[in-house]
Amino acid sequence: MRFDLADLQLFLCVVDAGSITQGAARANLALASASERLRNIETDAGVALLTRHSRGVLTTEAGEALAHHARLILRQQDLLKVELKDFSTGARGTLHLYANTAALTEFLPQRLAPWLASRPQLYLDLKERTSTEIVKTITAGLAQAGIVSDAVDANGLELQPVAKDHLVLIVPAGHRFEQHRTLRLTDLLGESFVGLAYGNALQDHINEQANAVGGTLTLRIRMKTFEGLCEMVAHGIGVGIVPQGIAHRYQRKLGYHTLALAEDWARRQLCLCFREWKTLTPPMQSLLTHLGGRHQT
Incomplete structure (x- = not known):
């Protein structure tokens, strides 16, 4: 039949x-x-x-x-x-999104929650990478989109700012730097640092900036979480570099001091990164629109 x-x-x-x-x-x-x-x-x-x-x-x-x-x-x-x-329409399936550390910890959680809650059949695979790695992955056609710092060379890709992401220095109370308003990374190369765990995208980025000015960071200890890093700094183990939002979150509780970093790489914005809007799948367009992206004709 x-x-x-x-x-x-x-x-x-x-x-x-x-x-x-x-x-x-x-x-x-x-x-x-x-x-x-x-x-x-x-x-x-x-x-x-x-x-x-x-x-x-x-x-x-x-x-x-x-x-x-x-x-x-x-x-x-x-x-x-x-x-x-x-x-x-993006209500079902699996989306793959690449993001740097700051985006994963500060920007995405509260913004993704309502979008995913309204799409119970949709799965989102978040991958943490440095901004440089994300740009290379998208350029190679291995990913549709990611969230990166605007300090990265976007290599001709589209960048759309969606949030501030300044990095700041935190030092324990009584530290010799606490009276400074701003510092440069070269001022810090002799300091002991509290860093983030091996493979952390943000820590890799900070290490790259130290290498770019001809130095290396002395990492006394590495922590898995920002809270753990801030705890160590507050107890005088070393200084640390964290996103401004993280620094403010724990400052009152732990009593360390926050100082601005003078370099452009530290005064960042988080940006959506992709090749062309028209090449994104409808589910990815829906997600990026929710995160603050826009179709530019």
Whole structure:
């Protein structure tokens, strides 16, 4: 049997109407065309499906079986359409988004929560990378989009600022630097630092900046969390560099001092990064729009 969905839809229209004429009208077919298709359906089935009489048609036992299964098949088609629409609009499936450390810890959590909550069938795979690595990944076509610092060389990609992300120095109370307003990284190369764990994208970025000015950071200890880093600084273990929002969050509790860093790389903005808006999938466009992105024509 080679029934297509249009055949099944026509058969149900006729069955529900009890008339080939009315069924053809419901299916938007001419009567002659509908009658021919019904004959072909019965030929393919190898059994009579309808009993024709002066007042219309009735289903045979075989016709009842076909009608039952036709309704199941068409219902499944409707469910499939809804599911595919969910994928196309970003309500279902898996999105992959790359982000630097500051975006993962400060920017994304409160902004992603309501968007994901309204899409229970959607999964989001967040990957932490340095801004430089994210740009390289998008340039190579291995990712659609990411969130990076505007201090990075975007290599021709689109950058759309969505939040401030200044980095600041924190020092323990009584430290010789606490009376300064601003400092440069070169002023700090002789200091002991409290850093973040190996592989942390932000710590890698800070280390790169130290290398760029001809030095290295002396990391006395590495911590897995910003809170742990701030605790260590407050107890005089060393100084640290963290996002401004993190510094403010724990400053009152721990009593360390916060100082500005004078370099441009520390006065950052978080930016959405992608190649071209039109090349993004609809789900990714929906996510970036929610995060503050915009389609520029």
